[in-house]
Amino acid sequence: MKDFDLSALKVLVVDDQIEVRSMMRNMLMEMGVTQIFDAPDGREALNFIDSAFDFVDLIVCDWNMPKMSGVELLRQLRTVDPDMPFLMVTGRGDIESVVEAKSSGVTGYIRKPFSSVQLEAKLRIVMLKQAA
Amino acid sequence: MIFYEGFWVIPVIVVAVSALAFSACLWRRSRDLRKQGLVWQEMFETFGYGIVSFDSRGRVIIANKQACVFFPFLDSTSQTSKGRNLSDFFDYLYDHAVDYSEILKKALEKLSKVSERVDFREVVKTEFGVCLVELHRIKYNQTILIVRDVSVLMKGEHDYVRLNDYSFELTEAIRAATNGIVLIDYNSPNFPIVFANEAFCRYVMRLESEVFGAYFKTIMCQVFDESSCDETYKALDGGGFWDINIQNTSKVNAKVFNLKLSPVINRSGDSGLCVGIFTDITALKTHEAESSKAKKLEALGQLAAGVAHDFNNILSIVDGYARLAMRELDDDVGRDYFEKISKASVRGADLTKQMLTFSRNKVMDNTVVDLGEVLSEQKILLQPLVDASIDFSIDAGDMDDCFIECPADSITQIVMNLTVNARDAIKEEKECGAIEVTLQKCAQDDLPKALLEKDTKPQKGYVRLCVSDDGMGMGKDLQEKIFDPFFTTKDQGKGTGLGLSMVYGLVQQAGGHIDIQSDLGEGTTFFVYFPLSDESPIKKSLSGTLDDLDSIKLEGYSILIAEDEPDLLALVAGMVERLGATVITAANGNEALLKQEEHEGKIDLLLTDVVMPELGGIKLAEMFRELRPDTKVLFISGYPASGDFEDLGLDEKVCFMAKPIKYEILCRQIFELLSQDFQKTPVYQAAYWQKTKSIEEIIKGET
Numbered sequence: 001m002k003d004f005d006l007s008a009l010k011v012l013v014v015d016d017q018i019e020v021r022s023m024m025r026n027m028l029m030e031m032g033v034t035q036i037f038d039a040p041d042g043r044e045a046l047n048f049i050d051s052a053f054d055f056v057d058l059i060v061c062d063w064n065m066p067k068m069s070g071v072e073l074l075r076q077l078r079t080v081d082p083d084m085p086f087l088m089v090t091g092r093g094d095i096e097s098v099v100e101a102k103s104s105g106v107t108g109y110i111r112k113p114f115s116s117v118q119l120e121a122k123l124r125i126v127m128l129k130q131a132a
Numbered sequence: 133m134i135f136y137e138g139f140w141v142i143p144v145i146v147v148a149v150s151a152l153a154f155s156a157c158l159w160r161r162s163r164d165l166r167k168q169g170l171v172w173q174e175m176f177e178t179f180g181y182g183i184v185s186f187d188s189r190g191r192v193i194i195a196n197k198q199a200c201v202f203f204p205f206l207d208s209t210s211q212t213s214k215g216r217n218l219s220d221f222f223d224y225l226y227d228h229a230v231d232y233s234e235i236l237k238k239a240l241e242k243l244s245k246v247s248e249r250v251d252f253r254e255v256v257k258t259e260f261g262v263c264l265v266e267l268h269r270i271k272y273n274q275t276i277l278i279v280r281d282v283s284v285l286m287k288g289e290h291d292y293v294r295l296n297d298y299s300f301e302l303t304e305a306i307r308a309a310t311n312g313i314v315l316i317d318y319n320s321p322n323f324p325i326v327f328a329n330e331a332f333c334r335y336v337m338r339l340e341s342e343v344f345g346a347y348f349k350t351i352m353c354q355v356f357d358e359s360s361c362d363e364t365y366k367a368l369d370g371g372g373f374w375d376i377n378i379q380n381t382s383k384v385n386a387k388v389f390n391l392k393l394s395p396v397i398n399r400s401g402d403s404g405l406c407v408g409i410f411t412d413i414t415a416l417k418t419h420e421a422e423s424s425k426a427k428k429l430e431a432l433g434q435l436a437a438g439v440a441h442d443f444n445n446i447l448s449i450v451d452g453y454a455r456l457a458m459r460e461l462d463d464d465v466g467r468d469y470f471e472k473i474s475k476a477s478v479r480g481a482d483l484t485k486q487m488l489t490f491s492r493n494k495v496m497d498n499t500v501v502d503l504g505e506v507l508s509e510q511k512i513l514l515q516p517l518v519d520a521s522i523d524f525s526i527d528a529g530d531m532d533d534c535f536i537e538c539p540a541d542s543i544t545q546i547v548m549n550l551t552v553n554a555r556d557a558i559k560e561e562k563e564c565g566a567i568e569v570t571l572q573k574c575a576q577d578d579l580p581k582a583l584l585e586k587d588t589k590p591q592k593g594y595v596r597l598c599v600s601d602d603g604m605g606m607g608k609d610l611q612e613k614i615f616d617p618f619f620t621t622k623d624q625g626k627g628t629g630l631g632l633s634m635v636y637g638l639v640q641q642a643g644g645h646i647d648i649q650s651d652l653g654e655g656t657t658f659f660v661y662f663p664l665s666d667e668s669p670i671k672k673s674l675s676g677t678l679d680d681l682d683s684i685k686l687e688g689y690s691i692l693i694a695e696d697e698p699d700l701l702a703l704v705a706g707m708v709e710r711l712g713a714t715v716i717t718a719a720n721g722n723e724a725l726l727k728q729e730e731h732e733g734k735i736d737l738l739l740t741d742v743v744m745p746e747l748g749g750i751k752l753a754e755m756f757r758e759l760r761p762d763t764k765v766l767f768i769s770g771y772p773a774s775g776d777f778e779d780l781g782l783d784e785k786v787c788f789m790a791k792p793i794k795y796e797i798l799c800r801q802i803f804e805l806l807s808q809d810f811q812k813t814p815v816y817q818a819a820y821w822q823k824t825k826s827i828e829e830i831i832k833g834e835t
Contacts, residue, residue: 017445017449019449020445020448020449023448023449023452023453023456024452026452026453026456027452027456030456030459064441064445091440091441091444091445108729112444112445112447112448112481113444113447113448113451113452113477113478113481114448114758115451115455115758116452116455116456117751117754117755117757117758118755118758118759120751120755121725121755121758121759124722124725124747125725125726125729128722128723128725128726129726129729
């Protein structure tokens with residue numbers, strides 16, 4: 001089992017609300033992640049990934065966003081990068097959403113509201129899955 | 133004697149003359165005969181009947197024109213030689229003979245004079261018309277055939293027979309129709325019934341003999357309710373076309389019909405009769421009601437879901453920052469405040485989860501449980517909700533193998549909400565009362581209509597859970613609304629109105645059905661029907677005693693072991709397997725995380741080393757608490773219990789054991805931990821249920 005270092009992890013946070021982005025940033029910093037980027041919508045996130053490919057190890061993305069939803073972003077991402085670890089943040093637990101997310105290639109998902117402990121656990125799981 | 137030479141001339145002359153005269157006579161006679169023959173022939177041809185005569189060998193001797201009209205092949209001038217003998221002719225006749233009714237046969241018999249020597253008489257339909265064919269044997273073994281055109285006569289009879297056939301078929305069709313059909317006499321008072329079919333008799337539950345001639349209005353008022361009768365009488369009195377829905381008064385066999393009335397116009401343009409068509413629309417109405425209820429709930433649910441999502445977002449932010457703040461502050465008081473903020477936002481999140489329960493199907497949890505067992509365990513859990521003044525009993529009956537596909541959690545939610553509802557209904561009006569929770573197997577006859585009309589029926593039938601109280605009861609209007617989300621009869625702030633709609637949602641998810649029986653002032657009973665599952669639950673059993681460690685068995689339990697020393701991991705894994713449990717191994721915290729993510733069922737126990745690289749045991753336990761709150765944790769440590777544990781705030785669910793591991797101690801610890809079921813003390817219950825519902829809210833009566 002490959003070990004990874006949280007401090008070396010580069011995370012991209014995608015959410016349309018600035019409060020959520022800053023809170024995520026704080027949570028991530030708490031658990032030892034130092035390299036955090038954020039994007040306010042799917043378009044910008046894709047641009048960032050295109051231009052700065054090596055700078056993203058993991059994407060944490062909200063499902064419910066105007067303009068481009070998390071699933072749409074995921075689908076577009078998967079056409080260029082089928083392996084990038086993707087953690088979907090969702091308020092939904094219904095079966096249709098789970099199936100939709102899984103079939104689109106999500107690596108893991110976390111339900112709102114969550115604690116930083118949960119976030120760390122899910123983060124680790126997603127990275128471990130990718131390493132495997 | 134006078135002989136002269138010319139004497140011989142005279143006899144010759146006499147002979148000659150007489151010969152001439154004779155032959156002239158003959159000639160004349162034959163001419164007369166011929167003339168006669170022609171006359172006869174003329175007569176023969178224009179007789180009007182067709183006549184054919186056959187010789188003893190059956191060959192046609194002669195056939196007149198009329199016969200040839202009917203049977204062209206008889207014509208001697210025709211090219212075909214077929215049909216020119218009797219047997220061919222018979223074949224032809226039999227191919228074309230039509231069987232006509234007795235009446236016609238009798239009429240036809242009168243037509244022909246009966247001769248004892250008639251051998252055969254048939255009515256034959258040819259392309260030229262319909263004819264009556266008679267055969268007579270005459271002298272010298274000859275046969276005469278007489279053919280008479282009876283087309284004109286047949287015409288009237290033809291219609292009559294067809295009409296007879298038609299009306300017979302029609303009558304049978306009406307009789308057999310699945311709709312109730314009744315013919316009513318418009319012009320007589322009280323509208324007597326002229327004709328009614330079988331279905332109508334069945335619908336009004338009367339015999340055919342009682343219905344014919346009976347007054348339609350009388351039958352109506354005996355069978356159908358007041359408003360239905362009023363509408364029907366209005367329709368009958370008014371004449372014309374009507375379309376009304378009527379309801380019968382039977383309690384046992386309640387049905388709704390659609391009645392269409394239309395006048396029957398007779399030939400003179402009057403309407404003497406009225407035809408009523410009854411269609412049984414009970415199933416349709418039931419489906420409509422169910423589907424409109426489902427649609428209403430779905431619409432409300434979607435509305436709620438939209439709101440809930442936004443709330444979740446906001447709550448995440450509040451909770452997130454509160455937790456971060458808690459960590460930043462050194463001040464205890466401040467930390468305490470933030471903890472309260474965090475807890476409140478978690479409660480809010482639980483509320484939104486409730487709203488989302490019925491808005492969409494949650495990820496289906498099809499665990500099979502024994503309803504009887506789960507129910508028996510509820511008593512201790514629910515007792516604190518109903519105070520001593522209410523007589524509360526749970527009787528799971530003597531049902532074994534009552535397996536349903538519904539997680540124990542949902543069952544608890546259902547029973548809890550119904551119990552609280554019952555309690556409040558009692559408390560509204562009086563000081564004391566009784567609540568009874570019972571379980572029965574449900575016979576086919578006891579099933580409500582909605583279940584009987586379902587497409588897929590469970591093989592083993594249904595089981596019925598009843599929660600009944602002797603509280604204030606509810607009227608029909610209230611019963612219709614009671615499952616609506618946000619509907620509550622309680623004062624502002626005292627109830628969210630989500631309890632019963634959540635019950636409805638959970639019952640639907642389990643594939644069941646919920647019914648109410650209640651009357652104002654007479655208490656209420658909720659009937660919850662669950663389909664019985666063909667599968668059995670995975671039996672978990674913890675057996676044995678601490679005195680005899682070898683007797684301890686953990687059937688069906690799953691235990692995850694996280695230990696970075698491979699030898700130790702193998703050792704502990706072996707020990708646990710010996711106890712009969714399913715073991716999942718992980719070499720460190722990360723692997724443990726991954727393995728639990730992949731494991732689909734419940735993990736009963738996490739057995740973890742404290743000191744591990746990358747992700748330590750304590751952090752792992754913390755994560756487990758968030759991801760799998762129903763997993764118990766047993767730490768293995770080489771170090772004595774340290775203050776690290778205090779930070780976790782973990783309660784008695786967490787135990788601790790020191791290395792080196794001894795089998796007996798491991799056994800004992802595991803056994804004690806796993807056998808501490810959640811029913812032992814209220815503290816456990818509060819802690820357990822915190823995840824799904826705030827127990828304080830429930831105790832205070834806010835559901």
